[in-house]
Amino acid sequence: MVHRLGNKIGEGGCAEVFEWEDGSKIIKLAKPNTVLAALQAELHHSRIAWACGLPVPQPYDLVNVGGRSGVVFERIYGDPIIKRFVEKAVEQSRLQQPINMMDDYVNAETTAQLFHHIHSHSVSNMPSQRENIRNDIHRAQYLTEAEKTAVTAELDRLPIKQQLCHGDPNPGNILLRDDDAVIIDWNNASTGNPEADLAEYVIMIRYAILPPHLPNEARVALDATRETSIRLFMQEYERLSGISYADIDPWIGPVAARKLVADGISEEEKVLLINEIRRRLDIG
Incomplete structure (x- = not known):
């Protein structure tokens, strides 16, 4: 053929x-x-x-x-969450509708349900999430050796779990098909702690810099709703699992450090991540 x-x-x-x-x-x-x-x-x-x-x-x-x-x-026929978000932001601007800061602009509740479903599985024959994070921290060119050592020590103090994790909870990787959500791009999947996936989502929503080709209306809407989206996501995930924001907060430093080696992150976003890491090291 x-x-x-x-x-x-x-x-x-x-x-x-x-x-x-x-x-x-x-x-x-x-x-x-x-x-x-x-x-x-x-x-x-x-x-x-x-x-x-x-x-x-x-x-x-x-x-x-x-x-x-x-x-x-x-082939999945559906729209990525990020596409729906941009279209909604542009349409609201066209209609001169104000941004509702309590609205779920990025389908955070749907994303929480999806990730709880993923995390409910334990699997074998998968990479170690913890080893992946540790290796990425040591490859990060933006941190000093002392900072890498300190962040790795934070990682080593965290509890160990063996659950399926996706590794890249990006709104661009979640397709909405009718009432269903489908998740793609499993190259970073591993066995480890759901809290790392959750920290990745929080960091992404809080610090993501949208690509310059997207309309300004999307950037305005994202900036206005970042913390609401995180709150809605965590409320739903905690309702399903009992895991709260306090459980994932210790993971934010190590996960932010590993993100410094990710493809497709702008220098502006890397500066935000470095500042977050160093703020946490100073607190510690």
Whole structure:
């Protein structure tokens, strides 16, 4: 069978996404900055999530197209949360409607429900979240060796759990399909503490700098609703799990440090993360 790429339908920092075969599937083709091992890991993690019955695209195979490696998945027809957020912000501005700072602009409650579902599973044959975080902290170029040692010591004092974690709770990775939420991009998945996923979400909402190509209305809406979104997210997650903001707060420093090596984070956002890390080290 001759495989033919369809239309390009998306792009991230590490891959381009195209329609595949009859359009019921997609293929994520790696960019030059992505090694084969990363695609193999994403396929492996996705198969584990699929086997758990989680709302993820069905994973198929690793293939090669024109010298580029790619992973084939079921195609999900839905809008990323970030797309819905931008559209709502722009429409409200067009209609001259004020921003309701109590509104759930980024579907925080839906995201909390989704992550509680993920965290309810314990799996084997997955990377260690703690080792991933520790390795990333030591690779961070923006911290001194003393700061890396101090943040790693904070990490080592935290309790150890063995639950399935996604590793990248980005509103761009959650697709809304009718009344369902589907989560993609499992390359950073691991076994560890749900609190690390939750800290990642809090940091992302609190400090994310939207790409410059997005309309200014989205930046205004995000800035006005950041803390409301975090509160709604934590209220729902605590209702489901009993885990509170106080439980995840100690994880914010180590997770912020590991994010300094992530692709696609602006220098402005890195400065915010460094300031947060150093503030916490001073308190400690």
